[in-house]
Amino acid sequence: MTTRPLGAQISHMLKDRGVDVIFGIPGVHNQEMYRGIEEAGITHVLARHEQGAGFMADGYARATGKPGVAYVISGPGLCNIMTPMGQAYSDSVPMLVVSSCLDETAAQRGQLHQMKDQEGAARTVCDWSETARTAEASYQLIDRALIEMMTGVPSPKHIQVPIAQLESLAGPAPARADEWPNRPAAAPLQQMALIDRLNAAKRPIFIFGGGATRGVANWLPHFQRLNAASFTTYTGRGIIPDDAPFHFGANLARPGSADVIASADLVVAVGTRLSEVDLWRQHLGHTAPLVRIDLDPECLSDRHNADTRILADASAQLTACLSQLDGEKDTTWTQQEVAAMRKKWRAEIDSEGPGILSVVDRLKAALPADTMIYSDMTQFAYAAKEVYPMECPGHWHHPYGFGTLGYALPAAIGGCIGRQVGDTYGPTIAILGDYGFQYTVQELAVAVELALPLPIIIWDNGKLGEIEDSMVRAQIAPNAVVQRNPDFCKLAEAYGAAAVQPADLDAFAQAVRTALATSGPTIIHVKSDIALTSS
Ligand SMILES: Cc1ncc(C[n+]2csc(CCOP(=O)(O)OP(=O)(O)O)c2C)c(N)n1
Ligand SMILES: [Mg+2]
Numbered sequence: 326m327t328t329r330p331l332g333a334q335i336s337h338m339l340k341d342r343g344v345d346v347i348f349g350i351p352g353v354h355n356q357e358m359y360r361g362i363e364e365a366g367i368t369h370v371l372a373r374h375e376q377g378a379g380f381m382a383d384g385y386a387r388a389t390g391k392p393g394v395a396y397v398i399s400g401p402g403l404c405n406i407m408t409p410m411g412q413a414y415s416d417s418v419p420m421l422v423v424s425s426c427l428d429e430t431a432a433q434r435g436q437l438h439q440m441k442d443q444e445g446a447a448r449t450v451c452d453w454s455e456t457a458r459t460a461e462a463s464y465q466l467i468d469r470a471l472i473e474m475m476t477g478v479p480s481p482k483h484i485q486v487p488i489a490q491l492e493s494l495a496g497p498a499p500a501r502a503d504e505w506p507n508r509p510a511a512a513p514l515q516q517m518a519l520i521d522r523l524n525a526a527k528r529p530i531f532i533f534g535g536g537a538t539r540g541v542a543n544w545l546p547h548f549q550r551l552n553a554a555s556f557t558t559y560t561g562r563g564i565i566p567d568d569a570p571f572h573f574g575a576n577l578a579r580p581g582s583a584d585v586i587a588s589a590d591l592v593v594a595v596g597t598r599l600s601e602v603d604l605w606r607q608h609l610g611h612t613a614p615l616v617r618i619d620l621d622p623e624c625l626s627d628r629h630n631a632d633t634r635i636l637a638d639a640s641a642q643l644t645a646c647l648s649q650l651d652g653e654k655d656t657t658w659t660q661q662e663v664a665a666m667r668k669k670w671r672a673e674i675d676s677e678g679p680g681i682l683s684v685v686d687r688l689k690a691a692l693p694a695d696t697m698i699y700s701d702m703t704q705f706a707y708a709a710k711e712v713y714p715m716e717c718p719g720h721w722h723h724p725y726g727f728g729t730l731g732y733a734l735p736a737a738i739g740g741c742i743g744r745q746v747g748d749t750y751g752p753t754i755a756i757l758g759d760y761g762f763q764y765t766v767q768e769l770a771v772a773v774e775l776a777l778p779l780p781i782i783i784w785d786n787g788k789l790g791e792i793e794d795s796m797v798r799a800q801i802a803p804n805a806v807v808q809r810n811p812d813f814c815k816l817a818e819a820y821g822a823a824a825v826q827p828a829d830l831d832a833f834a835q836a837v838r839t840a841l842a843t844s845g846p847t848i849i850h851v852k853s854d855i856a857l858t859s860s
Contacts, residue, residue: 331460332357332491333364335423338464338498339394340365342471346385346742348378349396354425354438357491358396370742370775373767375402377735379409380765383418384736387722388697388743388753390539392419392474399425399485400438403447408729411450413481415726416560417535419474420481421467422447426456428487444485452480458487460495467498476506478536478621508620508638511645515635519593519616519646522633526591528657529553532577532609534597535560536619538719540640547647552656554589554663556582558603559725561596563715571658575711577603579670583610592616594631596639598624602725618642674711681708683830683856688782689713691834692841696720696752697740701733703758704791705784705853731764733757734781738768741777750778752841759785759810766816772846773821779847780840781822783813786853817848824848830856 329337335358339347348370351359362369372378375397382393393413397406403424413420426443427436440446447454452473457463463486470482523529531553541564554571557564565572576582586592586609593616599609609615609629617624617631618639625634635642675682685708692698694716700706700723715721722740724732737755744751762783772779793806817824823843827833833851840847852858 326496328494328496330357330360330492331463331486331495332359333361334460334495334497335463335467335486336361336365336367338467340367341498341501342467343391344394346370347394347396348372348381348385348739350375350378350398350402351396352398352402352438354398354488355396355402355491357488358423358425370771372735373770374765375405376408376731377765377768377771379406379420379422380412380732380735381739381742381768381771382420383409383413383732384699384722384739385743386413386418386420386479386739387719387736388740388751391743392421392471393739394421394423397422397424398438399427399443399488400440402438403440403443403483403485407447407450408727410447410481410483412724412727412729412732414451416724417479418481419479420451421470421474422451422481422483424483424485425488425491426485428489444483447483447485450481452482454483454485456485456487458490460490460493463490464498472506476508508641509636510638510641512635512637512642513645515633515637516642516646518633519635520649522591522614522616523551523646523650526553527655528589529591529593530586530589531555532558532592532594532597532599533561533564534558534595534599534603535719536596536621537561537564537639537643538596540644541718543640544643544647547650548643550653551647551650552654552658554585554656554658558597559710559721559723561718562710562713562721563718567714567716570660571656571663573663574667574670576667576670578605578711579673580606581666581670583608585666586610587612589613593618594629595619595643599627599629600726602728671712674708678704678708680854680856681705682712684833684851685709685713687830687834688837691837692754693752696754697744698722699733699737699740699753699755701755701757701761702728702730702791703756703761703784704786705758705782706756707791709756730761734762735765735768735771737779737781738772738775738777741772741779742775754780754782754837754841756782756784758790759783759787759813760789760808762813769817769820769822769846776844777846778841778843780837780849781846782837782849782851784851784853785810785813790853813848813850822846822848824850826850826852827855829858
C-alpha cells in the first residue's frame with residue numbers, strides 16, 4: 326500500500342482504469358495532480374489554453390471511444406474548459422474533467438482563482454459536477470464517471486477536489502474490479518414487436534445516428550436482406566455504405582427528406598436524438614408508426630412521440646432482431662427514386678455554396694478511406710458533410726450540437742494522438758474556416774511540438790461567410806462579418822509548421838497527400854474561389 330498525496334493517487338487510479346493520456350494545464354492549485362502523472366506512466370499533453378485541452382480530450386475520445394481526460398486549475402482553468410464540456414455534452418462524448426477547487430469560499434473573498442460556485446457552473450455544461458471531499462469520495466466518483474461512460478450514454482463529468490485534499494496523504498484507490506459492467510443488451514419483449522412490424526412493412530425506412538456506430542458489422546448483412554431504405558444523421562455517416570441501393574445518405578436536413586419519410590410505412594430511428602441539428606426542422610415528417618431504439622430514455626420520451634420505444638444498445642438490439650428475419654424481403658423502394666433524390670439534393674447543395682463540392686470531391690480522392698476528419702463551423706464543412714461519401718463510420722467529427730468555433734484544430738490534435746500506434750499515426754485532418762481557425766490557433770504549437778502529421782485545411786473566404794449569408798437571408802445589411810486575416814503561411818512558419826497555398830485543385834490534392842506524409846503539421850491555405858478560378 327503506497328501512501329501518496331491524493332493528487333498523485335488520482336493519476337495512478339486513472340492509469341489503472343486504462344487512461345493513457347491526460348490533456349491539461351498545471352497551476353499552483355492543481356500541481357499535486359501533476360506529481361503522479363509521469364510516475365503512473367501517463368502521457369500528459371500541455372495545451373496552450375484550457376479550451377484547447379478540452380477539445381483535445383474530446384477529439385481523443387471520439388477517435389478512440391475511450392474517455393478523454395483533462396486536468397485544469399480552479400477558477401479560470403475550469404471556466405476555460407466549460408465550452409468544450411458543453412460541446413461534449415451536446416454530442417454525447419465521454420470526457421472526465423478533474424479540477425482543483427478552493428477549500429473554502431463562503432467566508433473569505435479575494436482568494437486566488439475564486440469563483441462563487443465552481444461546482445454549479447460546471448454542472449450547467451455536463452452530466453454532473455461534484456466535489457470530492459475525501460480520498461474515498463474521489464475514487465468513488467472517478468469509478469462512477471467511468472462506469473457510466475461505458476454503460477450508458479457517454480457524457481462529460483466534472484470532479485473537483487479541494488486543494489488541501491489534493492495535498493493530503495492518502496492510500497491508493499481500490500484496484501479495478503475484474504469485471505466491469507456491460508451496456509444493457511437487447512430488450513427481448515420489444516424485439517418481437519419490432520420483428521412483427523418489420524415483417525408487415527412494405528416500405529420501411531431506418532434512420533441511423535451516431536449511437537448506432539458500434540458493432541455495425543454484426544447486423545449490417547441482415548439489414549441488407551431487408552431491402553429497407555435508410556438515412557443517416559451526420560454522426561451516423563458510414564454506418565450504411567454510401568452506395569447501398571436504398572440509402573438516401575446524410576440528407577435529413579434537406580426539406581425534401583420529409584416527403585421521403587412520409588412515404589414510408591414504418592420508420593425505425595436508431596441511436597439518434599433526431600434533434601434540431603440533425604433535422605433543421607421540427608418534425609421528422611413521418612406519417613407511419615415510429616420505432617425508437619436508444620440507450621437514452623430521454624430520446625424515447627421526446628417530442629417525436631414514438632409508437633414503440635426500445636431502451637437498448639443499438640448494436641445488440643439490431644443484431645438480435647434482424648438475425649431472426651428470414652430470407653430477403655420485398656419492398657417498394659426503387660433504386661431510381663433514391664438516385665434521383667440524391668442527385669437533386671447534391672445539386673441543391675452545390676447551388677447553395679458554388680465552388681465547394683469540386684474541392685470536396687478532390688479531398689475525398691486524396692484521402693485514405695480510414696482518414697479521421699475533424700471539421701469546424703465553416704461553410705466548407707457544412708456542404709462537405711452532406712455529400713462526402715464516408716467509408717468508415719465514426720470518422721467525421723464536428724461540433725454538432727453546441728456549434729463551437731475553434732473546435733477542429735485541437736480536436737484533431739487529440740484524435741491524432743489517440744490514433745498513434747508505435748511511430749505511426751492513423752491519417753487525421755482538420756478543416757476550419759479562416760475566422761474559426763483563429764479561436765484556437767495557438768494549439769498549432771502542440772501539433773508542432775509532438776510532430777503530428779496533421780494537414781490543417783483553412784477555407785479562406787476572408788469573412789464570416791455563414792453569418793453574412795444568414796444576415797442576407799434575414800434582410801439585415803451585413804455588418805461585422807469581414808475581418809482582416811493574418812498571413813496564414815507566415816503564421817505557420819512562426820510556429821514551426823509547414824504551409825502551402827495551392828493555386829489549383831491538383832496542387833490542393835497534392836498538398837493534402839504530402840501533408841499526411843510529413844512529420845509535423847501543415848497549414849493548407851485554400852482560397853475559397855480555388856475551384857472557380859482553376860482551369
Ligand atoms: C464560439 C462561437 N462564437 C460565435 C459563433 C457564431 N458563428 C458561427 S459560424 C461563424 C463565422 C465563421 O467564419 P469562418 O470560420 O471564416 O467560416 P465561414 O462561414 O466563413 O466558412 C460565427 C461567428 C459560433 N458558432 N461559435
Ligand atoms: Mg470565413
